[in-house]
Amino acid sequence: MLRIVVLIKPVPDPASAAERLTPDWRLDRTAAPPVINGNDEYVLEAALKLINAHGGEITTLTMAGHGATDVTRKALAMGATRGVIVTDDALAGSDVVSTARVLAAALRELEFDLVFAGIDTSDGVGGVVHAAVATLLGLPYCSFAARIEPDLEARTVLVRRISPVGYDVLAAPMPALVAGTQALGEPRYPSLKGIMAARSKEVVTRSLADLGLADGSVGGSVATTRVIDARQPPARAATRVVRGAPDEAAREVVDFLAERRLI
Amino acid sequence: MTATSQPSGTSRLTEEQLLLRDAVRVLADERIAPRAAEIDRSGEFPDDVRELLAAHDILALPFPAEHGGLGADLLTVCLAIEQISRACATSGLILAVHELASLAIVLAGTADQQARWLPDLAAGRKLIAFALTEAEAGSDAAAIRTRATQDGENYILNGSKRFISHGSVANLVTVFAVTDPEADRHRRMSCFIVELPTDGFRVARIEHKMGIRGSPTAELEFTDVRVPAANRIGDEGDGFELAMRTFERSRPGIAAQAVGIAQGALEVAARYATERRQFGRPIADFQLVAGMLADMDAATESARQLLYTACTEIEAGAPDAGRWSALCKLVAGDAAMRVTTDAVQVLGGYGYIDEFPVERMMRDAKITQLYEGTQQIQRLVVARSLLGRD
Amino acid sequence: MATILVIGETTADGGLARISAEVATLARTLAGQAGADATGVVVATDPTAAATELAGYLPAVSAIADAHAADQVAPQRVASAVVEAARAADFVLIGASPDGRDVAGILSALLGRGVLVNAVGVDWDDGPVVEMSAFGGKLITRSRFTGSSGIVTVRPNVVTAEPASAPGTVTEASADAGADLPAVTVVDRVAEASAAAPIEEARIIVAGGRGVGSPDGFRIVDQLAEALGGAVGASRAAVDSGWIPYSQQIGQTGKIVKPKLYLALGISGAIQHKVGMQTAETIVAVNRDPDAPIAEFADLVVVGDLFAVGPAILAELRSRSG
Numbered sequence: 001m002l003r004i005v006v007l008i009k010p011v012p013d014p015a016s017a018a019e020r021l022t023p024d025w026r027l028d029r030t031a032a033p034p035v036i037n038g039n040d041e042y043v044l045e046a047a048l049k050l051i052n053a054h055g056g057e058i059t060t061l062t063m064a065g066h067g068a069t070d071v072t073r074k075a076l077a078m079g080a081t082r083g084v085i086v087t088d089d090a091l092a093g094s095d096v097v098s099t100a101r102v103l104a105a106a107l108r109e110l111e112f113d114l115v116f117a118g119i120d121t122s123d124g125v126g127g128v129v130h131a132a133v134a135t136l137l138g139l140p141y142c143s144f145a146a147r148i149e150p151d152l153e154a155r156t157v158l159v160r161r162i163s164p165v166g167y168d169v170l171a172a173p174m175p176a177l178v179a180g181t182q183a184l185g186e187p188r189y190p191s192l193k194g195i196m197a198a199r200s201k202e203v204v205t206r207s208l209a210d211l212g213l214a215d216g217s218v219g220g221s222v223a224t225t226r227v228i229d230a231r232q233p234p235a236r237a238a239t240r241v242v243r244g245a246p247d248e249a250a251r252e253v254v255d256f257l258a259e260r261r262l263i
Numbered sequence: 264m265t266a267t268s269q270p271s272g273t274s275r276l277t278e279e280q281l282l283l284r285d286a287v288r289v290l291a292d293e294r295i296a297p298r299a300a301e302i303d304r305s306g307e308f309p310d311d312v313r314e315l316l317a318a319h320d321i322l323a324l325p326f327p328a329e330h331g332g333l334g335a336d337l338l339t340v341c342l343a344i345e346q347i348s349r350a351c352a353t354s355g356l357i358l359a360v361h362e363l364a365s366l367a368i369v370l371a372g373t374a375d376q377q378a379r380w381l382p383d384l385a386a387g388r389k390l391i392a393f394a395l396t397e398a399e400a401g402s403d404a405a406a407i408r409t410r411a412t413q414d415g416e417n418y419i420l421n422g423s424k425r426f427i428s429h430g431s432v433a434n435l436v437t438v439f440a441v442t443d444p445e446a447d448r449h450r451r452m453s454c455f456i457v458e459l460p461t462d463g464f465r466v467a468r469i470e471h472k473m474g475i476r477g478s479p480t481a482e483l484e485f486t487d488v489r490v491p492a493a494n495r496i497g498d499e500g501d502g503f504e505l506a507m508r509t510f511e512r513s514r515p516g517i518a519a520q521a522v523g524i525a526q527g528a529l530e531v532a533a534r535y536a537t538e539r540r541q542f543g544r545p546i547a548d549f550q551l552v553a554g555m556l557a558d559m560d561a562a563t564e565s566a567r568q569l570l571y572t573a574c575t576e577i578e579a580g581a582p583d584a585g586r587w588s589a590l591c592k593l594v595a596g597d598a599a600m601r602v603t604t605d606a607v608q609v610l611g612g613y614g615y616i617d618e619f620p621v622e623r624m625m626r627d628a629k630i631t632q633l634y635e636g637t638q639q640i641q642r643l644v645v646a647r648s649l650l651g652r653d
Numbered sequence: 654m655a656t657i658l659v660i661g662e663t664t665a666d667g668g669l670a671r672i673s674a675e676v677a678t679l680a681r682t683l684a685g686q687a688g689a690d691a692t693g694v695v696v697a698t699d700p701t702a703a704a705t706e707l708a709g710y711l712p713a714v715s716a717i718a719d720a721h722a723a724d725q726v727a728p729q730r731v732a733s734a735v736v737e738a739a740r741a742a743d744f745v746l747i748g749a750s751p752d753g754r755d756v757a758g759i760l761s762a763l764l765g766r767g768v769l770v771n772a773v774g775v776d777w778d779d780g781p782v783v784e785m786s787a788f789g790g791k792l793i794t795r796s797r798f799t800g801s802s803g804i805v806t807v808r809p810n811v812v813t814a815e816p817a818s819a820p821g822t823v824t825e826a827s828a829d830a831g832a833d834l835p836a837v838t839v840v841d842r843v844a845e846a847s848a849a850a851p852i853e854e855a856r857i858i859v860a861g862g863r864g865v866g867s868p869d870g871f872r873i874v875d876q877l878a879e880a881l882g883g884a885v886g887a888s889r890a891a892v893d894s895g896w897i898p899y900s901q902q903i904g905q906t907g908k909i910v911k912p913k914l915y916l917a918l919g920i921s922g923a924i925q926h927k928v929g930m931q932t933a934e935t936i937v938a939v940n941r942d943p944d945a946p947i948a949e950f951a952d953l954v955v956v957g958d959l960f961a962v963g964p965a966i967l968a969e970l971r972s973r974s975g
Contacts, residue, residue: 021787021792021794025794027787038905038906039906042906069278070278073278073279073282074282077282095767095768096758096761096767096768096770097761097765097766097767097768100758100761100762127754127758127770128754128755128757128758128761128768128770128806129758130758131728131754131755131756131757131758131759131761131762132758132759132761132762133762134759134762135732135758135759135762135763135832135834136762138834138835139835140835140836140837141728141729141755141759141834141835141837142726142837143728143751143754143755144751146899158840161726162751162899162900163842163900164851164900165665165844165845166842166843166844166845167843167845168726168839168841168842168843169839169840169841169842169843170726170837170838170839170840171837171838171840172835172837172838173835176835176837181899181906182899182902182906182907183899189286189289189290190282190286191286191319191320192283192286192287192319192320192321192323192324192333193320193323193333195279195282195283195286196279196283196333196334196335198279198282199279223767223799224766224767224798224799224800224803225767225768225769225796225797225798225799225803226796226797226799227794227795227796228782228794228795228796228797229794229795230787230792230793230794230795231792231793232791232792232793233786233790233791233792233793233932236936236950236952237952239948239949239950239951239952239953239954240952240953240954241943241948241953241954241956242953242954242955242956243955243956243957246957246958246961246962246964246965247965247969249955249957249962249965250962250965250966250968250969251969252953252955253937253953253955253962253966253969254966254969254970254973256937256952256953257914257935257937258973260914260935262857262881262913262914262935263881263970263973263974538944
């Protein structure tokens with residue numbers, strides 16, 4: 001029986017193009033509809049395939065205010081067993097350090113063989129939290145996974161880690177934390193049965209006090225980084241459109257590249 | 264930003280309904296939409312779509328969980344019909360007819376009858392048709408002549424039914440037949456489930472229709488068909504009332520089909536208007552065109568919101584459920600016809616040819632003004648309710 | 654006086670990763686602005702070559718030999734070996750490569766320090782001021798650390814590597830007893846393609862999309878990449894169709910790149926791909942559809958068949974290079 005915790009994060013839907021910052025330069029998470037972070041869906045799918053094969057349970061873990069319930073329900077509809085949401089007003093504006101500490105504290109309350117995370121989040125907090133979480137918990141850590149194969153008897157997990165030239169095969173003892181990529185495979189769409197079953201699945205909410213972290217040691221107030229300002233990048237010049245015979249077009253293109261000293 | 268096709272009207276929907284709606288939408292876009300033109304062209308019943316809907320538990324939506332269904336409420340079933348119909352009206356009808364024809368069993372069947380038939384229907388293994396209409400009894404449903412005479416433990420059915428959706432592909436038929444010709448108009452008939460194949464049953468013809476061409480519309484002949492008394496739903500004489508109760512819940516399904524058709528047409532027209540250039544600009548820049556599109560959106564959205572409210576009211580057991588049911592079907596059917604006709608107009612010459620789907624959608628839309636009670640019948644129902652003459 | 658530590662990465666053959674040379678150049682510039690010290694460290698089975706290279710960019714580099722670097726996965730080895738040196742420094746800079754991100758995350762947890770990730774620019778104003786690209790490039794934010802220490806990961810191609818006027822010193826050092834991080838063993842290393850630098854580092858990328866149509870279709874993409882001295886990239890559609898591996902995918906769930914030139918063949922430029930490449934300095938697209946989204950933000954669009962235009966460009970390039 002395999003027990004997997006999947007870290008999932010609600011992010012503004014990139015396809016909606018409605019992302020915005022608040023006046024104090026934080027991400028306004030209410031502006032665009034929340035969706036499960038793209039890479040988290042892949043690791044969730046990998047987890048679902050594993051428990052289909054080995055039997056077991058998946059617990060989702062989300063630290064978020066807005067959008068936590070939506071993404072948890074979607075994950076439950078895809079087949080996760082239960083959800084845990086950590087939410088607290090003090091957490092708004094949390095940085096990498098706080099996020100890692102809170103997730104680690106929540107994980108300490110759970111029993112698992114594997115923790116999965118997506119390697120990156122599309123809302124820009126680029127992929128360092130899971131390494132930090134693994135370190136805080138003393139878990140073996142593998143990233144950029146394209147394949148994850150646990151061996152329950154041997155209590156090890158084999159992970160294919162993408163490298164520039166192909167992949168490395170890594171072996172780690174379980175419990176371990178693995179950060180995975182799109183290469184793990186296309187996430188399933190929740191079945192209708194799954195969606196209806198989700199309504200009776202358990203979702204637990206934890207506050208900082210529940211986790212013993214209400215002492216001001218984590219949260220937006222102790223963030224180690226802050227945004228100073230934001231600006232739009234300079235607009236690109238108008239597009240030059242080239243039509244006509246391929247040879248002519250090719251000449252124009254190469255002239256253009258030469259002008260810009262790219263060749 | 265080019266015209267999007269994000270669904271709207273989410274204020275009343277629960278998270279679960281949204282997830283369900285989106286799941287069906289994705290399936291419809293990816294697996295059903297590519298088949299729609301071919302289904303219309305060939306006029307063949309799309310059994311692959313039936314299979315798909317069954318495999319994804321969509322046909323299980325209207326049935327109680329204890330019989331393998333998903334126990335979805337009326338609004339949820341309608342959300343699914345709407346999303347499928349947006350891609351293909353024939354396919355949307357598969358779910359709508361499945362719901363319509365099983366309602367008698369769900370509403371009034373005994374525990375035994377439900378256990379006997381509902382599991383196969385929920386699994387999508389069997390299809391069911393609704394046979395009330397006859398050549399001489401359309402709007403005047405009480406005037407049917409198909410006769411069921413008692414013969415010991417059985418009834419003998421004689422007569423014929425016309426315009427029966429799925430009549431040639433169904434495994435079960437919900438048949439309404441006269442059991443007491445002397446009784447009052449509304450107590451003459453009873454409801455039976457006929458299990459096919461059976462001796463004396465014959466599909467006499469399949470109609471060639473203007474639209475929903477993939478849905479087989481059949482004339483069914485019953486010649487001394489033997490039906491066990493155990494297959495009668497409710498008591499003798501309950502038939503008419505049962506049919507009316509059925510319509511209360513099935514008319515929103517047709518309204519959903521109509522809203523879906525309208526939405527599909529609106530999206531094609533809107534996208535076309537942003538891409539088609541004349542006089543040096545996209546035709547969406549011209550106010551005459553933009554105005555039409557706006558009116559089409561208004562018509563579709565108001566039909567949709569009325570449908571959703573009607574479903575909620577009917578599900579909650581509102582005393583004027585019949586009025587809600589008629590209202591939503593009336594408004595949606597007219598909206599679908601108007602929106603699809605205008606969609607053809609927006610596309611101009613291209614709207615008239617089958618390179619674009621709007622001509623099919625216009626042909627498909629017309630039926631929503633005709634079946635499940637014509638628009639005129641719906642108006643009568645609404646007027647009666649309004650004027651206190653129920 | 655502030656101290657900046659650059660953690661250098663090695664390539665498979667023991668040399669210095671190009672991104673590390675870039676980060677070192679950046680660190681040196683910042684150190685100059687800050688009146689600070691910038692030093693480097695390299696951890697590898699045999700760090701000498703890479704450390705010497707890194708010393709071309711920094712005044713002082715520690716070379717740490719790690720016997721386990723070959724058979725255990727790198728980030729944990731590196732972080733563990735440098736943790737005290739990192740603690741002693743105020744700011745740590747490292748490339749935002751897969752390994753670099755992992756090292757940054759591990760050090761963040763070990764040291765309790767903040768991380769500013771995927772920097773596209775770093776200035777100095779009493780501490781690093783880090784520019785980051787948000788919302789797929791729609792917004793550039795500037796951030797800083799609230800305290801006096803932190804870790805910054807830097808994207809490739811943010812600065813051009815520039816050697817110092819005189820090489821620095823290389824000192825052999827031993828790994829910190831440091832953190833006891835659980836080991837992850839490397840059981841096998843599999844090469845699926847000829848050794849290529851990570852696509853995020855490429856200065857020129859020629860990418861193919863759905864329009865390429867088949868694995869054979871990618872030949873023209875490969876040829877153009879070669880002629881331009883660039884790397885081959887792809888949109889998600891090409892990867893999903895199996896024409897090219899995921900490691901070459903550019904976009905929301907793939908790599909984010911900022912090359913000098915991005916040449917897109919048969920790519921529509923939908924948002925999921927756009928966020929991966931729209932900050933490229935020059936974008937040229939070849940597409941049959943004049944209304945493809947990419948036409949809205951490319952610098953130059955050729956409306957035509959990539960299988961006609963592509964070879965024509967190739968021929969033109971070859972004729973001009975003589």
